[in-house]
Amino acid sequence: MNKVLLFYPNAEDKAHWLPYAILTLGTILADNEFEVVLIDEVLYAENPREIEKIVEQNIEDTLFVGISSFIGNQIRNGLKFAKIIRTYNCKVPIVWGGWHPSILKEVTIKSEYVDFIIQGQGELIILELANKLVSKDNRFSDIDGLIYMDNGLIKVNKERKFVQRSELPNYNWELIDVKKYIVEDKAISDKTVSYISSQGCPLNCGFCSENAMYKRGWYANTAYQMYDDINFLLKNYDIDGISFYDSNFTVDKKRILTFCELVIRSDLKFKWAAAADILFLRGLTNEEWELLRKSGCTRLLIGAESGSEKILNLIGKKFKPKDVIDISEKSIEFGISLYFTMIVGWPENPIDDFQKTKELIESIREKTLEHEFIIHIYAPFIGTPLYQYACENGYIPPKTLEDWANYDYYKITTPWISKEFLEKVEDYRMHLNISYNMNKNRKKYKKDIVDRGE
Incomplete structure (x- = not known):
């Protein structure tokens, strides 16, 4: 099971840009033989039910779900998507990244719809996390830049250095x-x-x-x-x-x-x-x-x-x-x-x-x-x-x-x-x-x- 769903919530503004936040993460995962499904919510604005269909078709063999978010509408729409994921599979890990989770990590990790946070530049962190999950290795403390809950306690690993x-x-x-x-x-x-x-x-x-x-x-x-x-x-x-x-x-x-x-x-x-x-x-x-x-x-x-x-x-x-x-x-x-x-x-x-x-x-x-x-x-x-x-x-x-x-x-x-x-x-x-x-x-x-x- 090496499939990863990456979701980019609709910011609900007039801009219509390529979702680089999930494209760059999907790129490094695909380069390392993970199957990647990118879901850009803005493409389904007129038919949101299609997003649920994508989840239905892929959730059973999904390793984890990633959500990238800024503040405001992207959090709201990201939470809606996370609730859909929980409805179809309550055990699949939900990983958040992006500006808001990285800066307000303690607030974000307390949500029931958040299992991991990738802090800062996410490409190398998400690859290490994917490798841990696919090998069923639950020792996450050595992944720099990762935040998670462990027996009710917030675990904030040391920050990862950015790369060019x-x-x-x-x-x-x-x-x-x-x-x-x-x-x-x-x-x-x-x-x-x-x-x-x-x-x-x-x-x-x-x-x-x-x-x-x-x-x-x-x-x-x-x-x-x-x-x-x-x-x-x-x-x-x-x-x-x-x-x-x-x-x-x-x-x-x-x-x-x-x-x-x-x-x-x-x-x-x-x-x-x-x-x-x-x-x-x-x-x-x-x-x-x-x-x-x-x-x-x-x-x-x-x-x-x-x-x-x-x-x-x-x-x-x-x-x-x-x-x-x-x-x-x-x-x-x-x-x-x-x-x-x-x-x-x-x-x-x-x-x-x-x-x-x-x-x-x-x-x-x-x-x-x-x-x-x-x-x-x-x-x-x-x-x-x-x-x-x-x-x-x-x-x-x-x-x-x-x-x-x-x-x-x-x-x-x-x-x-x-x-x-x-x-x-x-x-x-x-x-x-x-x-x-x-x-x-x-x-x-x-x-x-x-x-x-x-």
Whole structure:
């Protein structure tokens, strides 16, 4: 019995990305002769009964079930799936991994629907656990990074050291139907798929849980591995766009520029977008900006966060509002648009910060309407540098795994934010969206006229 079911719960947002969290685990298991069944819940949104059918067909000879989860909806949907598993086979072990179980391990392991937790980077841990279970060896204390219950006591093994993604197997694309994940992305192309080339981030942003998960480490594929994967995807699945879902794509400048050069030299034709750090972009020469453009970069996601220098210091950012303005102007010179994420509603001076953030946005929009802005409300999350500060200011966090299942970081409410403040933020969001879409429609109309020769 060497079959493993790996489940990726639906996050219930609009994004439709490849489930790399279970693909990378499935890859290393398949490479070691385990039979792997990947279940991405989002593919069954219109017919959820199909998931139960997959369980029915496979559960009798399943070695264990794996569930990867962030917070909120993924916990809720992961628990629903775990309950289905328990209904069909109450003895098969259920293994959880991902951000939430790794960070809130004590809360998670107490659930009756959790037998093991894989903490942090899971590929090597899940392989060792699979080998233990298939050999019926119940001595789990020597698996670094594993958490489990033993006679009612929580056992937390020592943490496992992370390894570079270049030391792990390349993604096994045969485990998944890539064609089901090809989407239209207006900022990239009509036939775009997501790709993850690295994990973690060395920055220490006060609101971000990356440092709690990856300890400020960064673990990446090489430029050559990235190129090989993307070349394979383009040639085998008729796509022409890549959306890099790395938390910070631009940590290693040499890696990025080498990748761009490989793409240009091989005349690989596709467009791409990624998340970039402002300090990385600030340090680029014109020649390096041109490399990004020639390799197909059309858009970069920028965590500008705030127009208040005081707040930027509070949350650990090393740039100033002027740097954001400078980058917004430089990118337009090379035909690369920016997608700015802003966060408002901090515990300290939220009204003043919101005003300064609007001023920063409007100073950019006065010069160009090519860039897009999205505004989030600050959501405290355990393990982040600002979490304790939020609690000291009256925030009361969820207590149980089921409570965290109802945590919605897009609709979070905190005691220092009023309903009136939220309404003002929503009004401004609407203003930005309408303005951006009007500009895009105007450009499309002009292009259509030119194409028709009018």
